[in-house]
Amino acid sequence: MDNKEYLREEIIRRSGVNPSKCMRCGKCSATCPAYDEMEYHPHQFVNMVESGDIEPLLNSESLYKCLSCFACIDRCPRNVEPAKLVEAVRLTAIRKQGANRMTADDVPPIIDEDVPPQLLVSAFRKYTK
Amino acid sequence: MQVNEYKPLIVAFCCNWCSYAGADLAGNNRLNYPAEVKIIRVPCSCRVNPMFVLRAFQRGADGVIICGCHPGDCHYTSGNYYTRRRMAALFSMLDYLGIEKERTRVEWVSAAEGAKFAATMNDFVEKVTALGENKRLEDLRCKK
Amino acid sequence: MQKITREQLIEKAVSLLADGTVSCVLGWSKGEFDYDVTPALFNNEEELKANFVFNDFCGVNFSKYLISKTNKCDGKILVFLKPCDTYSFNQLLTEHRFDREKVYAVGIPCEGMADIAKVKQICGDGISSIAFDGEKMAVTTLYDDAPVMISTADVLAERCVNCKSKKHVAFDELMGDEGEVIDSNRFDEVEKLEAMTPDERFAFWQNELSRCIRCNACRDVCPACTCEKCVFDNPNSGVENKSPANSFEEKMFHIIRAFHVAGRCTDCGECSRVCPQNIPLHLLNRKFIKDMNEFYGEYQAGAEVGLRAPLVDYTLTDIEPGEVFDRGDSDA
Amino acid sequence: MQRVGVFVCWCGSNIAGTVDVEAVSEALKSEPGVVFSTNYQYMCSQAGQDMIKDAVKEHNLTGIVVCSCSPRMHEATFRKTAAAAGLNPYMVEIANIREQCSWVHKDMLTGTEKAIILGKAAIAKVNLNAPLTPGESPVTKRALVIGGGIAGIQTALDIADAGFPVDIVEKKPTIGGKMAQLDKTFPTLDCAACILTPKMVDVAQNEKIRIFSYSEVSEIKGFVGNFDVTIKKNARFVKEDVCTGCGACVEKCPMKKVPNEFNLGMDNRRAIYIPFAQAVPKVATIDPNACNMLKNGKCGLCARVCTAGAIDYTQKDEYIEEKYGAIVVATGFNPISMDKFDEFAYNQSKDVITSLEFERLTNAAGPTAGKLLRPSDGKHPHTIVFVQCVGSRCDACAEKGKEYCSKICCMYTAKHAMLTRDKYPDTEVYVFYIDVRTPGKNFDEFYRRAVEEYGVKYIKGMVGKVTPEGDVLKVQASDLIANKQLHIDADLVVLAAAIEPDKSARPLATMLTASMDTNDFFTEAHPKLRPVESPTAGVFLSGACQGPKDIPETVSQAGAAASKVIGLLAKDKLTGNPCVAHSNELMCNGCSSCERVCPYGAITYIDKEFRMPDRTTKIRRVASVNPAVCQGCGACTVTCPSGAMDLNGFANLQIMAEVDAICK
Secondary structure, eight states: OHHHHHHHHHHHHHHTTOOOGOOOHHHHHHHHHTTTGGGSSSHHHHHHHHHHHHHHHHOHHHHHHHHOOOHHHHHHOOOOOOOHHHHHHHHHTTSSOOOOSSOOHHHHHHHOOOOOOHHHHEEEHHOOO | OOOOOOOOOOOEEEETTHHHHHHHHHHHHHHOOOTTTTEEEEEEEEOOOOOHHHHHHHOOOEEEEEEEETOOOOOTSSSHHHHHHHHHHHHHHHHHHHHOOGEEEEEEETTTHHHHHHHHHHHHHHHHHHHHOOOOHSSSSSSS | OSSSOOHHHHHHHHHHHHSSSSSSEEEEOOOTTTOEEEEEEEEHHHHHHHHBSSTTTOOOOOOOOOHHTTTTTTSSSEEOOOOHHHHHHHHHHHHTTTOGGEEEEEOOOOOOOOOHHHHHHOOSSSSEEEEEEEEEEEEEEEOOOSOOOEEGGGGHHHHHHHBOOOOOOOOSSEHHHHHHOOOOTTHHHHHHHHOOOOOHHHHHHHHHTTTTOOOHHHHHHHHSSOOOGGGGGGGTTOOOOOOOOSSSSHHHHHHHHHHTTTTTTOOOOOHHHOTTTOOOOOHHHHHHHHHHHHHHOOOOSSSSSTTTOOOGOOTTOOOOGGGTTTTTTTOO | OOEEEEEEEEETTHHTTOOOOOHHHHHHSSSEEEEEEEEESTTHHHHHHHHHHHHHHHHHOOOEEEESSOOHHHHHHHHHHHTTTTTTTTGGGEEEEEIIIIIIOOOOOOOHHHHHHHHHHHHHHTOOOOOOOEEEOOOOOOOOEEOSHHHHHHHHHHHTTTOOOOEOOOOSSSSSSGGOOOEEEETTTTHHHHHHHHHHHHHHHHHTEEEEEEEEEEEEEEETTTTEEHHHHHHOOOTTTTOOOHHHHHHHHHHEEEEOOOTSSSSSEEEEESTTOSSSSSSOEEEEOOOHHHHHHHOOOOHHHHTTOOOOOOOOOEEEEOOOOEEEOOOOOOEEEOOOOOGGTTTTTTTTEHHHHHHHSSSOOOOOOOOOOOOTTTOSSSSSEEEEEEEEOOOOOSSSSOSSOOOSHHHHHHHHHHHHHHHTTTOOOEEEEEOOOOOOOHHHHHHHHHHHTOOOEEESSSSEEEETTTTEEEEEEEEEETTTEEEEEEEEEEEEEEEEETTTTTHHHHHOOBBBTTTBBBSSBTTTTTTBBOTTEEEEEEEGGGGGOOHHHHHHHHHHHHHHHHHHHSSSSEOOSSOOOEEEETTTOOOHHHHHHTTTEEEEEEEEEOOTTTEEEEEEEEEOOOOTTTTOOOHHHHOOOOSSSSESOOOOHHEEEEEEEEHH
């Protein structure tokens, strides 16, 4: 199995999603509140995972734009669960050596007094290994 | 001609609407399979009583195969679904008693699958031949 | 040692007879020995006082007797049911085998019944009497002066060791709690067999089934075997045979019998209890029960009246017969 | 003991090439029961058949075994031959020594050996054969059609046209069904009422057709040719035969605020009402849940104004029993509920509507008299968004909608979009689609016209969210081709809701013992070759109860169902298949296992009195097979533990004899 195929299998296994169930209706992208921020939109995510185009996704900022609101999961008529794919790709990206999205040092300059500490903790969980 | 070569005895129960027609098609297309296979026609695979299967073994059959329409295609709409449950239970039981599981088989063969019928029979006969004579069902009673 | 006493049961029976609720009582009667209790019909207090017994050997499942006895009794018939008997009771109702209106069922608690074979293992043959004394039974034999004291817990029947349920699923009245379904290890032995190689399994069953003398006791006692005429007694069935005429008959008999009761067997264990050759027949039934639970979802025959047994049901996506062997068996 | 004759066919060299036919007929001579054995070049030829007939006479044969080609080929031929020779046709057995022997084996020795064994098996079986006579049952020459939509109407008209009486049972106060609610019909755009109402009038005027409106089927017994049906005629509190349909009562009724179901609740009707002007039968019906007189005895206005004296507040539900030879199910469909699709704000805004509601909004007889106005404020909508596949093509585990394609939505949405642009060219019309599915004559052309000539904006993508804000509906959607997310301020959103079988179908299927799929559509006897028949004999399927269908397809299926019914009713007697199950009452326990596996509901239970050895009698519940309904699959025979159930022609003993002969 080459790396491309391996990555694809890995993402599918990690997410538990079967992208071939997608019928290309685009409801995920229609419903996505972060759509305009994204380079690759939810329906493209599904399509690219299905065709094994994982590398561009791994390097895309889109991974961190997904709010994990799960609107796409809720509304997908085929139960494809695109957000889980995004999550799986994101995990693959940050699990790489030194690929943490954020380190503890990055936090103080951007911290906002009003941000609840719980949010910081969960952001940390999401963006680090 | 090899006179002493072991030839198993195989009884095949075929449903009238799919598998028996599939066997006919194998004939029409002259697809060979061993003559050890003898076919008994039943209206539906669900007509096959476990007693028939055991009777065949009792009388010296080495293998029993039941062929029916593919699930969903039964002429009687649901017969083969019952076959599937009954034979799953029966075969599991025979296996539990130590009878080689290769001696029993259920296969779904449609009227269009002459090639599948011949291939199935070839494969089944080969497996049963490898096992040799069916002694276990005969011998269960007599302690050696 | 049972929680409920003979006197309590007689008292209940007498009061139900007196107020006209029932006109006769299906109960346990003294046998030749203290341990071979037999079912009998009692019509009045005198008969009850004289012959009614209740002790650790009252394992008989009365459900099947209702088929014939409901016709022998003018009014309602009182029957005492242990939790495991109630499952057979429901199963027979599902199969319309007796008239529910003619039965008054009283659920009684059961602490497990003793297996006389196990008693004999301890004190040997020649038992002349058994007295019940608190937690223990005092067994006197022809050969010993002093009775041997045995605790029921040590000689529990296999089916009681692996009791599946203390719940009464059918009753008109309860003496004691309704009880609960309990976790049992009843499939352990089946699993042990499944883990063997086919050769070992074959050897095991050859050893067991070769002892069969075709006395038909298992069939006659079985509450699922209630056919008006058994296929093995019917000359038109093509499989009639009454004795082991050839080497195959026992296997055929036991496999077919297990298959015929598959999905209807409540695992009451009567077949193994009555087998004079001590063949573990319940292991055949339990294999079917275990398989069907695994293939088609948990099913307990008799849990409710009117349940549809797995073999008279189907789904579109059932397991294929060829796949049933590949479930992690060691011989796969 | 039978006197069996064996006839081995050469089939030219087809059999004789690989099987020593002489050796076969010789070997079979010594089988038990065989008194005559021969072989011939072509057994199925006239000469071959004559040979069989002569042998039957000469040797007093009681059974015949033909070793030849597959029974699927010539069993019927040889049965006729036997009958011509005075033998029961079911005393013939075929040993298939061509397809299953000579054609699949190359070696003469093995071929001959196997042919002999197959012959022996057939002889063993024929020795146990018994003469079988197909049962006959009379046919009641009257059909019942359940459902009075276009499917039921067309079926009833076609059956009546052939001269057979038909009854239509319709649960609504009028026939007409969904088609009566539609505005125009694709792809020709003629108005639904213009083509449907004449048919409704035809039904009303046809002497052969009786309409039971406001009625339901409450019980069905019997079997093909002989159904006993109880029809419950709900009390409508108006004497149907007296009411003239003048409508004076409706005008005077003070209860004005009853949601009008015919307009899907978008306007109101009275407590006494006639659903629409062309209703058939055109009689008033009192809604007992709304009428003051019926609820608390105060009012009685309608009775006072009715000059015909048709109002009867004391009317009771009536039960009518009738016999039928055939039953046609035409229970139709409904759009699914939109409750689970919060994202489209159907329950939040009156301006989010289903396509059926849109039909009523554009219908000249609808709540807006045909003007396309928003339900919320009665203003003309300028931007309309149509959403396709709402609840169709959903994954099974999504649990919101249906797995299947509803089939009609693509076309009616194209129609709606086109009609809107035609009447109101100032309207922006968007259609969001996943795929546009338009197979059918002139269908794709129709859809292309909507795009090319009428400028409907078709966008490949889906609407994700509809948010009511002020008097606009904020629509957020995706455009997959442009790879953009769109935000549209719409005035009206129309949802193409999936369709599902009517809720009455499931209990009806139980009464009919007709099978259904997991979506509650009726199953056809064969998906390709018997598409309008249910597997239950005598039950036929018409229209959307069998699967989503448009009007042309429904009408053609309705006609097909009618022709099947006519074919059945034209017979005076039904000849059954004699190879059916039968139960030995002496051995039957009445355990009900067989009843549960019977796919046709052919098994019932009777209480039978038995004489006991001690001269008493005992009543026992035993199974009884209806030979007119049984199709002979044999499922019951295996489930029967006592062996009381057996199958004619494939009896336990016969099959075991075959097994024994093969395994000897």
